[in-house]
Amino acid sequence: MPSVGRGRSADTQGDSSSRGGRATSFNRRPRGETVSERLPSLVVSIVTYNSAREIRNCLRSLSRAAQGFDVAVHIVDNASQDGTPEVIEDLIHELSRESLRFQLARASTNLGFTRAMNLALDGARGDAYLWLNPDVYLQEDTLATLWRVLNEDITCGIVAPQLLNPDGSIQPSCRRYPQHRDVFFEAFGLSKLLPRSRNFNAWKMGDFDHRRRAEVDQPQGACLMIHHRAASVVGPLDERFVMFFSDVDYCRRVQRAGFRILFEPAARAVHEKGASVLRNRREMIRLSHRDFERYFEKWFPNRRYRAANLVTRSLLRAILPIRLLLAR
Template structure:
């Protein structure tokens, strides 16, 4: 088995159904399996998968393990030498997976590649980054990010000066769509499950780099991300009532303490 495609699902039945239907319609020209880790959804996701996609390996957790825990459960059951970890709102394009796998086959020092992600409106989603400083989450959540200094710092973090048209080594890649060498992930212990949601991808990148692996943003592998931001884009006080925001804050504290 060359590639294991792992979807992490939590109450996103309709998106997952559309994403899988699209995946099998394109049918990548590569030996692959599909695994869906269902984080104890209550929306009938597992039943839908059994009915509509019998070729998919469904792993149902008895509780919500979070992104890191769900991803690790999928990785431990993956047969492929290369693994793709996706949110349910990721839609691949023709040849995107083949491009990523071939690139990794030709560059043995690369542990992970991230595709170019396109928003539903056709705009670029910034999905490769520099490692964050502790002030970055604050700038992105408050009016300070609109100041001249704040905007400059956020733009640098998002790598906005980079055209996003050529392959480039980066610090870390958005966890919602990753293609990685399973042996490299095994070497560093997969995702750190102390992060329930957010920063698990940033933490993993640190550990891969400590082993001298490279992470590459690969725009020739293009995918669509029909996401809805839940933890930024709103005011700090208002967003504090959002469970995703609180999880983000908890993970940020763990991350910056660990990598201080």
């Protein structure tokens, strides 16, 4: 992926793939190491924050799904306080092999999801890039299926799997790009009152069948495979979005660049759905409202949207205290 435009962040530390090793370059295979050219190269980027419980299953599932790929796993830990980096180091020692290499960078402070993801992607080079949340567990054929679909059509820039709840039920994960009216429908409960309505629940696609392949606007960013031809055009995530909507923004930029985004239910992954986010729910609600405002400011900048942006911003700020109260 193209460089974010800065070197290694001064507030991170690089860890080698063996305990006690020196800090290493964050983006390149060690000099002299070779992997068969027939293996497609995949850069997997993971941002962790207090993810010690989830990251074991995540990385072990990735190891099983990575057969047939040359994989570099770039992990940025956002100053976890539950021993997540130590768990990752143990897993690196357990799982590393010639075609599966790990790099861990520790941030001294919580950088937020978007900045940390950009750090994980900075300077990385691969045939494709996988954004992976630490609470997502891949099936053995998930990566192979996504890679096949990504290469069936040269216009495909992103492909996403069907996400499952831990009980095996389908987790709705595709959305249309939000419009101003969607905030109104969410705030006053109309989207929940009429969950299958194309009008009142258009944003969260209550009318969509998650059992069929389709071209969509924005699959959930918990697990996305992005072809290098799209990543090289679009560049890094927009850091004006601290925690939320950077994936929505990225998908809009991919589509604006002329690429398609596909949802492929034949590829599956289990998603615990915001395990880390729920541990700090009130702060995450604040950030989601702020990033939502920034989304409308960016994508509806014209004067004719000024009133709609003002009303939407006012509504988001009005309902924020209520959501914070209910989140206690």
